[in-house]
Structures are given as structure tokens and as C-alpha cells.
Amino acid sequence: MTTEADHVFAALSDPTRRQLLEWLDDEVATATSLAERLPISRQAVAKHLSELSAAGLVSSRREGRETLFSVDNEGLEPASEWLAQRAAVWEQRLARLAKTARSTGEG
Amino acid sequence: MTTEADHVFAALSDPTRRQLLEWLDDEVATATSLAERLPISRQAVAKHLSELSAAGLVSSRREGRETLFSVDNEGLEPASEWLAQRAAVWEQRLARLAKTARSTGEG
DNA sequence: ATGATACGCAACCAACGAGTTGCACGTAGG
DNA sequence: CCTACGTGCAACTCGTTGGTTGCGTATCAT
DSSP, X not given: OOOHHHHHHHHHTSHHHHHHHHHHHHOOBOHHHHHHTXXXXXXXXXXXXXXXXXXXXXXXXXXXTEEEEEXXXXXXXXXXXXXXXXXXXXXXXXXXXXXXXXXXXXX | OOXXXXXXXXXXXXXXXXXXXXXXXXXXXXXXXXXXXXXXXXXHHHHHHHHHHHTTSEEEEEETTEEEEEEOXXXXXXXXXXXXXXXXXXXXXXXXXXXXXXXXXXX
């Protein structure tokens, strides 16, 4: 089952892309300005932004000759949902274990 | 900055590996038994399990001629921590926005 | 009009990822 | 002992990915 979570998790697996997301939390920026703070080319950054965009994590709007990128934190939902579900299973299991321990210990 | 989150997110980006984690939530299993439910070879599954292990998401113990894999949900923390922080920034930003809207609207 | 700036597209490359097959080694059981 | 089973390791293929460079084009300012 290939779902959205694939792309979101894949997008987040790269430290450069996570860095970009963190920067874009604070400001709207262009690929060029972001590339200046990184040891890679503008095109490399543009590719990363394109992948983030495909994953629904950033959106862009053209303004004159610039393309402004902004963060789209709602896009994180598929990933955090999956994680939350895992955590739920996990905590539920712990709770059940505790319950069993209590009943066997007290009963 | 290459951190643990890299491997965790990368591990989760593959639907087969997420499936394996979900199965291993319910039971302890061998690579062979898991491969029987998937359209891929045992070795392919073993590789996935190896990657999950490297990411700290599963652990294994040898028992006779079998290798039993079990889930290690604590390994999800680096990923969920990062996501939680993003969510926090996001909500804080919304709260600040709401506050500004209120003050400019009422003041 | 000209030059500088910001962009997008395409080709190319090295490295990695997911998958396969083949084989050798330990272990369980007739 | 011998066979069958389960595993691990290595080699190989093939598509993807992160990176580069080069080029063409649109926009802004002089």
C-alpha cells in the first residue's frame, strides 16, 4: 500500500530537507537565498524544495522574478498520524500489561 | 548534521518496512515467516529487518536455528520528537497569530 | 537596449536502495 | 549419519537520489 506517508517520511529522511523546513518555519525564502547558507548549489536546493512540495510540506508562489517558498506544516499529518497510531498501540500494550500485572498480583 | 532521525525516517519511508513493524507489534516472528506473507524473497525481508534494526526499531534474538525479531517502539522517539517540535512551533505560531489578531482587532 | 539577477529544464555522474540468485554454515530430527 | 530447514553472506542488476554543470528565458534596473 503506497500512501502519502511514504513521501512525507522520505522527505524527512534527509537532514538538508529537515533543515530547510526549520528555516522556512521562520521566514518565507527563495531557493537562492537558502542555497547561500548551504554548501550545495541552488539547483540542488531547488530539487529538495521540489520534493518537499511533492510531499505537501511546502508551497510556493511566484513574485516577480522570485519564487517564494513557505512551509506547510499540515503536510506532516500523515507521518505524525502513523507515528501516533504506533505509539497508541505501544501505550495500550503497556497499559494492558500493567493491568494484567495488577490483576495477577492482587487477585 | 546527520542524526538518528535520518535512519528512523528513512526506515519508515518504505511501506514494506512499516508493514513489518505493524506485524511485529502483534507477534515475534522470523524473517522466513514474514516473507511468506509478502511477495518478496526472505533475503529481501532480512535486509529490511536489518535496516529496521540499524534504526533501532526492531531487535532480534537467536533461538536455535531461528532468529526472532521483535518491535522496539522506543526507537520511534527521534522521529516523533522532531515532528512534535515542528507541531509545537506551528501551534505557537498560530497562537501568536491569534493573539495579534485579537490585539489589532480589539485594540 | 544592456547587463545583472533569479529561475527552470535537461544531461550527466556517483552512490545508494530494493530486489534477486547462489552458496556455505549451523541446527533439528528421522 | 544424512537430510531438511533456517540463516547469513556475497555478487549482481536496475531504478532512484543527491549532486553537479550548462543553457535558455523572464524580470528588474540602469
